[in-house]
Amino acid sequence: MMNSATLVFSTVALVFLISCAKKNQELAISKSEVISTISAITPAKIRNSSDIQLAKNQSDEARFARYIETLKIIAKQRGISEATINKAFTHIYWLQRVIQSDKNQLEKKITLDEYLKRVLTKKRIAKGRENYAIYREQLARQAKKYQIPAQYIVALWGMESSYGSLTGKENIISAMASLAFEGRRETFFVNQLMDALSIIEQGDITPEYLKGSWAGAMGQCQFMPSSYIKYAADGDGDGIIDIWNNIDDVFASTANYLAMEGWDASSRWGTEITLPNNFDKGLIGLDENKAKTVSEWQKKGVDITIENRSELTKNAWIIMPDDLEDRAFLVFNNFNVLMHWNRSYYFALSVSMLADKIIEP
Numbered sequence: 001m002m003n004s005a006t007l008v009f010s011t012v013a014l015v016f017l018i019s020c021a022k023k024n025q026e027l028a029i030s031k032s033e034v035i036s037t038i039s040a041i042t043p044a045k046i047r048n049s050s051d052i053q054l055a056k057n058q059s060d061e062a063r064f065a066r067y068i069e070t071l072k073i074i075a076k077q078r079g080i081s082e083a084t085i086n087k088a089f090t091h092i093y094w095l096q097r098v099i100q101s102d103k104n105q106l107e108k109k110i111t112l113d114e115y116l117k118r119v120l121t122k123k124r125i126a127k128g129r130e131n132y133a134i135y136r137e138q139l140a141r142q143a144k145k146y147q148i149p150a151q152y153i154v155a156l157w158g159m160e161s162s163y164g165s166l167t168g169k170e171n172i173i174s175a176m177a178s179l180a181f182e183g184r185r186e187t188f189f190v191n192q193l194m195d196a197l198s199i200i201e202q203g204d205i206t207p208e209y210l211k212g213s214w215a216g217a218m219g220q221c222q223f224m225p226s227s228y229i230k231y232a233a234d235g236d237g238d239g240i241i242d243i244w245n246n247i248d249d250v251f252a253s254t255a256n257y258l259a260m261e262g263w264d265a266s267s268r269w270g271t272e273i274t275l276p277n278n279f280d281k282g283l284i285g286l287d288e289n290k291a292k293t294v295s296e297w298q299k300k301g302v303d304i305t306i307e308n309r310s311e312l313t314k315n316a317w318i319i320m321p322d323d324l325e326d327r328a329f330l331v332f333n334n335f336n337v338l339m340h341w342n343r344s345y346y347f348a349l350s351v352s353m354l355a356d357k358i359i360e361p
């Protein structure tokens with residue numbers, strides 16, 4: 001079994017890369033997460049990781065227990081201690097509903113306006129403005145340290161977990177193991193599981209409190225385990241990173257993510273624009289080669305209200321997120337940073353608009 005798994009590695013890896021890229025959009029997992037996952041999977045590691053393809057085409061709950069033994073071997077090979085492995089897997093259980101959620105997630109396409117109506121509710125905006133005031137000092141501390149405007153930290157918090165009220169109740173170890181076992185994105189979820197074990201190993205949280213959404217998004221900022229490893233930060237300086245209960249750590253982790261992904265403190269996300277008639281639709285999109293400075297866009301007849309003269313020389317893109325509606329937006333690089341967080345135009349726009357609403361006079 002091991003040999004055949006090794007032999008078919010290149011094909012499997014290719015299929016994985018393609019399916020990962022597609023699923024990435026459905027699941028809204030950040031691009032950087034997928035890239036780091038892909039780069040972490042080398043043929044040598046697969047060979048050392050025993051029969052990682054064991055789960056393929058298996059959906060039998062009874063075989064889950066055997067699969068867990070394989071996961072333990074992989075964990076050991078990746079340097080996770082015996083104590084952590086025992087602790088983490090003691091109460092592991094098969095999560096059928098996780099698999100069901102994964103299969104059900106292809107929701108029908110909705111328009112941008114329908115989406116915004118659903119997520120950018122009056123209540124969410126009001127709560128954002130309220131929290132922005134309540135946590136003013138704590139936000140200011142992290143905003144200054146990471147050079148991220150506080151309204152974006154609050155907006156992400158509001159979008160991800162409704163300001164900490166919805167953080168997910170699934171046991172992350174069980175959810176990641178179940179999704180890995182199910183097999184469609186096995187390598188991705190095995191890596192997430194290994195990162196979850198590393199988090200337990202670090203000692204910041206015990207397995208029973210390592211909770212999140214069925215898809216693995218954890219805490220008030222809804223970080224995947226790999227994001228936690230890369231971006232989670234200790235905001236109050238107590239030596240522990242707790243994105244579930246500690247608001248300073250939630251703010252610091254969110255700000256650290258944006259800073260590490262290249263946030264430009266001298267810029268904003270962008271603005272809604274009106275395109276001139278007969279505007280060349282071929283210029284629309286977030287591709288690298290479609291970037292133009294604001295003054296170049298103005299010369300093409302795009303009507304843009306600038307906030308200050310320095311914006312004229314900044315690179316910007318024009319996007320039309322919805323084929324059915326002709327709303328257009330001019331976006332700066334900070335919008336790309338929000339797209340790293342979640343590769344969805346709709347998500348990034350709703351965070352951006354919420355941030356703007358939060359500081360509206």
Ligand SMILES: [Ca+2]
Pocket residue numbers: 234235236237238239240241242246249
């Ligand atoms: Ca802390």
